[in-house]
Structures are given as C-alpha cells and as structure tokens.
Amino acid sequence: KQEVTQIPAALSVPEGENLVLNCSFTDSAIYNLQWFRQDPGKGLTSLLLIQSSQREQTSGRLNASLDKSSGRSTLYIAASQPGDSATYLCAARMAGNMLTFGGGTRLMVKP
Amino acid sequence: DTGVSQDPRHKITKRGQNVTFRCDPISEHNRLYWYRQTLGQGPEFLTYFQNEAQLEKSRLLSDRFSAERPKGSFSTLEIQRTEQGDSAMYLCASSFKIDKPYGYTFGSGTRLTVV
Numbered sequence: 118k119q120e121v122t123q124i125p126a127a128l129s130v131p132e133g134e135n136l137v138l139n140c141s142f143t144d145s146a147i148y149n150l151q152w153f154r155q156d157p158g159k160g161l162t163s164l165l166l167i168q169s170s171q172r173e174q175t176s177g178r179l180n181a182s183l184d185k186s187s188g189r190s191t192l193y194i195a196a197s198q199p200g201d202s203a204t205y206l207c208a209a210r211m212a213g214n215m216l217t218f219g220g221g222t223r224l225m226v227k228p
Numbered sequence: 229d230t231g232v233s234q235d236p237r238h239k240i241t242k243r244g245q246n247v248t249f250r251c252d253p254i255s256e257h258n259r260l261y262w263y264r265q266t267l268g269q270g271p272e273f274l275t276y277f278q279n280e281a282q283l284e285k286s287r288l289l290s291d292r293f294s295a296e297r298p299k300g301s302f303s304t305l306e307i308q309r310t311e312q313g314d315s316a317m318y319l320c321a322s323s324f325k326i327d328k329p330y331g332y333t334f335g336s337g338t339r340l341t342v343v
Contacts, residue, residue, distance in 0.1 A: 163334070216332065221268075
C-alpha cells in the first residue's frame with residue numbers, strides 16, 4: 118500500500134525566503150506525482166504535475182522535482198510572498214486511478 | 229465550463245439524517261472521483277467513475293454511502309443515517325483518461341457538519 122509523507126507539517130518563513138517542501142512515498146512504481154495548494158476551507162488547486170519519466174517541472178516561482186528511486190519529491194518556492202501562505206499537498210498516483218495524498222505542509226509567509 | 233462545481237458548499241445536518249451532494253465535472257473529462265478530507269489531513273479516496281460506471285470503491289465507503297453518475301455527467305454522493313464521524317470536507321475531482329497527463333481538477337468541496 119502506498120504511503121505518502123510530507124515534512125515539515127508546518128513552516129513559517131519571512132517574506133522573500135526561498136524554501137523547500139518535502140514529500141516522500143514508499144512505493145516507487147508511481148504513474149505521476151502532483152502538487153496541490155489548498156487555502157483554508159477551500160478545494161485543491163493543482164500546481165505542478167510530474168510524470169514518472171520526468172525529473173522536474175517548473176511554473177513561475179515554483180519548481181518540483183521527482184526522484185523515483187529514492188521515493189522523494191520536492192517543491193521549491195522561490196522568493197516567497199505572503200500570498201503563498203496555504204497548505205501544500207503532494208499526491209502520488211499509481212497505475213490505478215486513485216491519488217494517495219500526504220498530510221500536507223502548512224506554510225505561513227510573514228510580511 | 230470553467231471547472232468542477234460542487235453543491236452545496238456547506239451542509240449542517242442532524243445525526244441520523246440523510247444528505248446528498250452534487251458534483252458537476254469538467255464536461256470533457258470522463259473520469260470523476262470523490263475524496264473525503266478531515267481537518268488537518270490529506271484527502272482520502274472514496275470512489276471513482278469512468279463515464280457512468282463506478283469502477284472502484286474504497287473500504288472507507290461504508291454501506292451508508294452511495295454514489296451515482298447517471299448518464300456519465302454529474303455525480304451525486306449520498307450519506308444515509310449520518311454520524312458525527314462523517315463530518316468532513318467532501319471533494320470531487322475529474323480528469324481525462326489515465327493516458328492524458330493533465331492530472332486531476334478538484335472542486336471547492338462540500339463541508340459537512342453533523343451535529
């Protein structure tokens with residue numbers, strides 16, 4: 118059974134810092150890995166999707182990497198802003214059709 | 229069609245009552261998923277449909293839960309005889325078939341509170 122873990126569970130940084138969020142998974146036979154953002158009381162917004170054959174994806178200030186062999190993915194946020202404050206979730210998709218989510222990292226960026 | 233729509237956004241119900249939620253997926257997507265998220269946790273898979281066929285159900289989906297997707301369009305999730313443990317955010321998502329690498333699109337969710 119796939120298990121996904123995110124570390125740290127919470128993170129508080131001053132505005133402007135670069136930061137890394139970590140995601141680890143136990144079964145490396147993933148189809149893809151997706152990073153989501155969730156604002157309080159809201160649904161999930163897709164940020165980046167990395168296919169199993171890819172090593173990284175970039176969108177603006179966000180860069181996600183994938184290392185299947187070590188069972189890890191990272192989300193790098195450059196020059197953080199207060200508007201980046203949210204919960205960030207990673208989810209691994211196996212050959213089936215369900216996503217297995219981590220518990221999320223709650224990010225607070227202070228002005 | 230701008231995204232996945234869920235209705236209602238919030239639902240407060242008394243224990244023992246039945247509730248029904250609706251999800252309208254992105255019209256081009258043929259797969260529809262239901263997830264449940266409790267406070268401080270990541271979402272957990274409940275069930276998914278390809279067109280009108282329900283292809284997989286989690287063991288989390290007890291006999292009190294039923295989901296339908298008539299005609300392969302919108303879907304409903306019904307919870308019978310609600311319990312306080314059913315209080316959660318219920319999220320719907322849709323996607324293309326697995327061979328199209330666009331990932332999931334989630335709706336804003338329905339927050340259920342059972343009192």
